[in-house]
Structure formats: structure tokens, C-alpha cells
Amino acid sequence: MIRATSIQPLGWLLALSLAIIFPLSSTVADTVPRFSKATLEYAETIRLDAPENNHAMRILESLTTEVGPRLAGGPNDARAVAWAKAKFTGLGFDEVWLEPVTFPTWQRGIETAEVLSPYPQPLSITALGNSIATPAEGLSANIIEFATLADLEASTNAKVAGKIVFINKAMSAHIDGADYGPTVGARSRGASAAAKLGAVGLLIRSVGTDHNRLAHTGYNGYEDGVEKIPAAALSVPDAILLSNMLKRGKPVSVKMNLGSGPGPEYTSYNVIGQINAKKKTNKYVLIGGHLDSWDLGTGAIDDGAGCAVTMAAAEYIARKKLPIMHNIRVVLFANEEQGLFGGNQYRDAHKADVKNIIAAAESDFGQGPVYALNSRVKPEALPLVQQMQKAMSGLNIKAGHNNGNGGPDLIALGAEGVAMFGLALDGTDYFDLHHTANDTFDKVEAERLNQTATSFAMFAFLAANAPSSFGSGEPYLVEKAKQATH
Amino acid sequence: MIRATSIQPLGWLLALSLAIIFPLSSTVADTVPRFSKATLEYAETIRLDAPENNHAMRILESLTTEVGPRLAGGPNDARAVAWAKAKFTGLGFDEVWLEPVTFPTWQRGIETAEVLSPYPQPLSITALGNSIATPAEGLSANIIEFATLADLEASTNAKVAGKIVFINKAMSAHIDGADYGPTVGARSRGASAAAKLGAVGLLIRSVGTDHNRLAHTGYNGYEDGVEKIPAAALSVPDAILLSNMLKRGKPVSVKMNLGSGPGPEYTSYNVIGQINAKKKTNKYVLIGGHLDSWDLGTGAIDDGAGCAVTMAAAEYIARKKLPIMHNIRVVLFANEEQGLFGGNQYRDAHKADVKNIIAAAESDFGQGPVYALNSRVKPEALPLVQQMQKAMSGLNIKAGHNNGNGGPDLIALGAEGVAMFGLALDGTDYFDLHHTANDTFDKVEAERLNQTATSFAMFAFLAANAPSSFGSGEPYLVEKAKQATH
Secondary structure, eight states: OOOOSOOOOOTTHHHHHHHHHSOSSGGGGGGSOOOOHHHHHHHHHHHHHGGGOOHHHHHHHHHHHHTOOOOTTSTTHHHHHHHHHHHHHHTTOSEEEEEEEEEEEEEOOOEEEEEEESSOEEEOEEEOBTOOOOOTTOEEEEEEEESSHHHHHTSOHHHHTTSEEEEOOOOOOOTTOTTHHHHHHHHHHHHHHHHHTTOSEEEEEOSSSOOSSOOOOOBOOOOTTSOOOOEEEEOHHHHHHHHHHHHTOSOOEEEEEEOOEEEEEEEEEEEEEEEOOSSOOSOEEEEEEESOOOSSSOOIIIIIHHHHHHHHHHHHHHHTTOOOSSEEEEEEESOOTTTOHHHHHHHHHHGGGGGGEEEEEEOOSOSOOEEEEEEEOOGGGHHHHHHHHHHHGGGTOEEOOSOOOOOGGGHHHHTTTOOEEEEEEOOTTHHHHTTSTTOOGGGOOHHHHHHHHHHHHHHHHHHTTOSSOOOTTSHHHHHHHHHHHO | OOOOSOOOOOTTHHHHHHHHHSOSSGGGTTTSOOOOHHHHHHHHHHHHHGGGOOHHHHHHHHHHHHTOOOOTTSTTHHHHHHHHHHHHHHTTOSEEEEEEEEEEEEEOOOEEEEEEESSOEEEOEEEOBTOOOOOTTOEEEEEEEESSHHHHHTSOHHHHTTSEEEEOOOOOOOTTOTTHHHHHHHHHHHHHHHHHTTOSEEEEEOSSSOOSSOOOOOBOOOOTTSOOOOEEEEOHHHHHHHHHHHTTOSOOEEEEEEOOEEEEEEEEEEEEEEEOOSSOOSOEEEEEEESOOOSSSOOIIIIIHHHHHHHHHHHHHHHTTOOOSSEEEEEEESOOTTTOHHHHHHHHHHGGGGGGEEEEEEOOSOSOOEEEEEEEOOGGGHHHHHHHHHHHGGGTOEEOOSOOOOOGGGHHHHTTTOOEEEEEEOOTTHHHHTTSTTOOGGGOOHHHHHHHHHHHHHHHHHHTTOSSOOOTTSHHHHHHHHHHHO
16 A cells, blocks of 8 residues: 555544434434344354355465566556456456556666675665666765654755765554554655755665565655656665664765666556446445555555455355345556556546445455454444444454545545545554565465455445445535545 | 584483483592582673673674675675684784685576466576576576475476476474475485486575575585586575466476576685683684675674674683683684585694694574583583583573584584584574575574573683593594594
């Protein structure tokens, strides 16, 4: 995933108020929306069946083995689309289609670095996405280290000009990835911040929580009107090494070579599969992940896992012929990593009928398990969310807050006031692997992935049988989305 | 370390017999060798002082930061020798000298691989040491998988000819590295075994216990008279991926490119520092590690750790002016990884006076801690070993066996009947990092390394005050060495 504008928390205050105003007693049953007893019983069968269902693991193994890395617009993009279309069809989805998504591409080239003096040795780096190349003979300059992006921004041209900036911000592990936001700015905005002070290149400590000699890539955005400079990440051990060299007080000179740069415009596809309600309807629950990945690993946790769990969730409901009132649509978004192109295209193509989207939730934070159910629904629908969470509590899913972000590819739909659900995934170890060559299938644990797939199946099934609206397209949610994203 | 001929265990049987025949009571004091009370008290001060002593960490940080990778004969070999000489001198060793070691060299080049069909994607590999190059355009062939080297050896030319052999033997983690021996044959002998059946290349699953996308290098020996074929290791995730592809039943074609090959002959040095006893003597205790490493990491645990703990151990004894009867000699051996050249040279240069070596112990199994004291001494000296272990038991060091192997660089001296001590290091996680780019200083934990340095200091101090011989050069040990190595 990439991090979008963060949404300020408001908490369960509204829910609590409503629970007081509308206690769940039979005396006020008419005013409180309720799932039917049959729906809740079906949901429970999904939970109980979960241990027998290893389907998400099989889908993910297929994607990572048969396709592998899926850089948007790269050599495997078309094969990934073909795989997804064939997999939806093979899984028995009622409708399968593609929606085109066009974007500029970026290509990785060679990526090497070495300390030239005073302690010559190689450094392990990877180009940041969107980085330009160095000159073919490499870029050699002295290093200036900053602890954070803010420290760089507070520095001066006199100190920085002509140097390679090294931002050495370490990242700590949290269940919700809380330190990603404070750390990722060095990657997404560091190059332009450095260039403004005359730097010739950027090296950042990888935005990651591991100690492997595998650098973390990820998108680097160049600011308009600022000179573009080459940008790469050092693995965490290399950042520590370089910092230790600098502590000795002598100038440290580094040479970096990047062969990366822009490629031609490319058209890929959002790949969509839908399970239809028995009674024809245009209304649907949207779940999904993004089909593209970075190129270093096989995109198992980012975001093959999200594709697999949502495909498996919908397929399970269809295979078991569980009754649904609304369709369940699985969208595998194109090119999330380099700018949310698939999510934005989906919004553009479906803007007119966002009211048809009952609720939306993306899985893009690894293998799970899901530990909380967040939402962003109208206040009157909070009792439904409470009932959903209660139904899912047997999976160790706690109540969450009502300021949920459905996932990066749903930001655009969220801004249109679509009701969002955030199935909060345990990301404690997510940033050990995120955007590295280590993001491979062998890291995925069946028990965790199955719990996540089961959670999405329960969520999708319940939402597809919601007795009343969560508020998609209604004034309250439209206004709330505006507050959150502007 | 590399694994040498394994020495068959005999156990503490002899020690036990001796303990019965010569109980440690005052009535038979004359016949049982004993450390003096003062010596044991000094040894205890070493143990008590350990928590304050972070010296091995500082030495290791210096080596890995200021020199880094130390491939024998490679670009940093001379810098490593200069570092070691200067460090010994700076640490106040009484004598510092170099002894030349000449060997053929090997150079790593490009190393890439990819699945060509049916599921094109890159594979992460590293050339095995001593591997020849592929043709410049790469080597493309279908894969044939074997579970073990033995399975390959039992196969036929009809099945193997023209293919790239893939040996997919997994390795399990043990405190003493017990699964290294059963696994490493694929690396050390797999290429010639495959070539005998007409294979054109070898890919092995890395000899390692991790799941990182960092392949493990290590020495590959070509058998005389057998055609040499290119040989590389896949990272463990890549081996799993390739095996999963093969399970689908279609032919899997792989292209590998290696640019490695032989370089010119090179002369490096065993770097030696000695702390002298107050009263001049030729007798000495030998401790040490090997100064060379593989080139992918900075050789922190293999074997910077061994160099650091033995340098720190001897330096501690000198700095504290602890009284010693025999000299303490720290030998940092040249080119262990590619054929024990430094150890063999040392034997050749010092063969005539092995009786001067009171006892020898190498540290070459990572950062520790030390958990047992093994030995290979004459039976009459076992009470001394028992007293040493008892003195070290406060470091959680258990009694071991009397079939110890002092370390790979001491095999040659062991064959001459030098008394050996094996300070058994906890290697449970050693093969996560061994011979990979991940072998870097950030993996080293101060508490573990300090315990190891303290153990070596206690061992060296006690051995340097041994009241009688451990048997170096005496008929019993010479005969025992012959049994073990022939």
C-alpha cells in the first residue's frame, strides 16, 4: 500500500451516543436496523467453516508462482491481468470484465552504490520508484546525514549543495503501522527537499522495520518546478554502516549508479469479478486489493494477499450458495503503487452511481489477521456495524472506530461519500517485507491468511444482506469525506 | 567456517574413568595436576569483569566498518591485513608480525538467473565460490530437481544430461550446526556429481536456515578430471518457488549468467599478535579466527567475531597485567574460506615445534555464546580440563567431550598432535546469516559477543598457566589425530 492523506480519528463517540439513544431492546425495534436472524446464522457458518478453507493460500500461491512480480506496465503486467481474468472465470464468478487504466510507466535499471573513501566497500541499495537515472558513469559526492526529513528541510544550501543527502530515520514496528506515516516522507518527498538545497542525490534509510540487507523501494514524488535528482534507499544494515562511517568525522564519499527512468505510457486494467444476487440488482458490495506490486519480490503480501483473500471470500459465498441481497464485486486494481491509478479510474468510471455501492473495503496491509472492524458510515447505520463486529468477534475481531479508511484504492470513492469498512490487519511485521525482494509466498502463514479471507467473507456476506443503507452517497458521508480529504 | 573431516565422538568416558581412578581429593594431590589457587582467583576476576568489557564489539565494529568484506585476494585483502597489524599494535600486543600465505584467487562477476518458461520471473542467486563462468550470453536449460545430493548421484545420464541440476535440500537449525554436514555436500561436491551425469549447470537451495531472499555462497570444489560446470545457490524463497513451479509438471527452463572465475595468484598474510609472559619462553597458547570472509557481507559473524573475541581476550589479559607462564598468541588466519590456506601455511611454518603450542582454540562459529568446553588432550590432562570448565561454569559453560576440533584453521595443527580446545558456540542462528550479504555488524548482540570474548579470555589465561602439559606433540595425541583425520 501507499499512504494517503490520513483521516483524523473521531472514535466510537457517535456509536455510543446512538446506543444510549437507541438501546438495542425490543421496545424500540422498529427504529434500529437489524440483520435478520437467518443472515447472522449463515455468517456464523462462514466462521465455523474457515479452518477447512485454504483457498486464499492456493490463489496466492498461484499468483506468485505463475506470474510473480507485477510492476505496473512492466513485463508481467499483461500476464497478471490474464491470470486474474482466468482465475475469476475458473472460480465461477458470474461476471468477469476489464476496465482500462492508462498511466505513465517507470523502469528499474542497474542500481549499485559503493563507499569510495575513506572506507571503500559496496552498499546495498534500490532505486526509489520514479527515480531518474544517474549519469552513466555514476554520481560521486560526499554524504551529508540528516536524522529526519524535517532536519533536512531546516538545513541550508551552504551545507547541502553538491552533496548526496542521506536521511537516516529509523522506523519502529506497530500493529497499525503507525510509524510509517512519520517515516515515509523521506521517501516520498526527500528528493525534492534535498534538491531545493542543491543536493545532487538522495539516499534514505529504507522505510522498513527489518535488519535484512534488502532495501525497500517505494514511490518517490518529484515536486513540480524542482530539479529531479536520483533517489535510492539503502538497506537498514547499510544505513547503519554508513552512519557509523560518518561518526568517525572524516568526509565520506559515495558513488551511486542508477539506470532507472520513465518508460512509455501503458494501458493496464482493473480486473473485476462479480458474484450476483439471485434477484437482479445494481447494488453491490465492493471488496478487493491491487493486482500490481513492486518488482523486487513477488508481491505476496503487497498485495497478492489482498487479491487472494477477497477473491476467496466471494468465491466461498458463491460456492456455498449463501443467499445475498446485493452483488459482491471483487475489484483487483491496476497500478496502486505508482499513484492510485486504478482506484482513480474506478472512481471516474463509476462516479455517477456511487449510491449503488453498499459498502467498500480493500485488503492492502498484508496477510492479517484482522483484529478490528473500523467503518465510515452514517450514524444511523452504526448499530449494523456493531452487529457485524459482534458476528465477527469469534475471529478475535474487536470493535473499531467510525473514521475508517477503506484502503488506498478506495480513497477516491471515499471522497464521493461511499460507505467504507476498514478490516484492520495486524501489520506488526508488514514493514519487514514491504516493497522488498523478501515479499514472497514463503512468508505467508496459512492460519493468518485464512482468518483474513474468512473475515472478508463474513464482512461481504453481511454487507450484502444489510437491511438498510450504510449511507453511500448520502449528504452526511459526502460531507464527512470532504472534511477528511481536504 | 567450512566443515572439515568430522571427528567421531568418544565422550567423557575417559574423563570419568580418570575421575574414579584419581578422585580430586587431597590424599592423591601429588598425582593430579591442579591449577594454583591464585590462577583460579584471577580467572574469576575475568568473569566478574566481563559485563564492563565491550572491547570485542568495538574491535568488530572497527573491522566491519573500516574494512568490510574481505574476500581472500580481493580488493580489501591488503586493507584487512593492514587493519589487523595496526589494531594489534594499537592494542599493545608485545609482538606483531606477518607470515605470508600464497593461494590462487577467485573473482565474483555478474550473477543473475531467470525462469524463461513457463512462468517467466527473475530468480535470486549467488555464484558458489570457485565457480566458473557461464557463456557470456548465459546458460539456458531445463531444470531437473533432486531432493538431495545422494538422489542426484543415484540418477542417470539419460535423465540429467543437458539439464541444469537443482538440488533442493532444506537445512534445519541446531545449536551445533548438526545439519550443515548433511546439507553442505550439495554445495561442495554437487557440481562435479552433476557434471558426471552430463549436466550443464548446478543450482542448489542455499545451505542456510533463513527465509531471506539472500543466497548463501560458499566453496564449491571441482573434482579432478571431471568437467567444470557453473554452480550457484538460489535463496531459500527462490528454491521454494522453483520447486513449486516444477510441481505443476511442465518443463521449467532457466537461464543463468555467472561472470565468476579464477584470478591471479595472490600473497596475503596470517597476521599474528602475541602477549608475552613476563619470563621469556617459547611456549604459547594459540587462539584466533580467520581474517578473510566471503564477499557478500562484511564478515561480521564469519569470522570477524572470531578475530574480535580472541584479540579482545588477549588484550584484556595484557591490559589487566594478569600473570601468565606461557605466551598468548592470537593468529588471524588468511584465506580460510577457499581452502584453509592460512591454517595449512601455519602448520608448515611451525611443524617443527608443535610442542611449544600448549593448547589451541579457534573461534569460527559466530558470535556465541559459548555453551560447552570440549577438548582433545591426553587422558592425564583431563582433570585440568575439568577444572577449567568448572572455572568457566559461571558463564553457563557446560562440560563437553574430549574429541574436540579446535576449529577449521587448526585442523592441520591437530593432525600434528597439538592439544585442542573447542569452545562450543551456540550456532542456532548462525546459518541464517552465514555466507550471505546479511552477515553484517548490526546482527551482533553485545551480550553474546562479550560472553564469547570472556570465555576465550578465561580459557587463554588458564591454559597459559597450566601446571603441566595437555599433551601437545606427545604420542597419544599424535596417534589420536591420525585416527581422527585419516
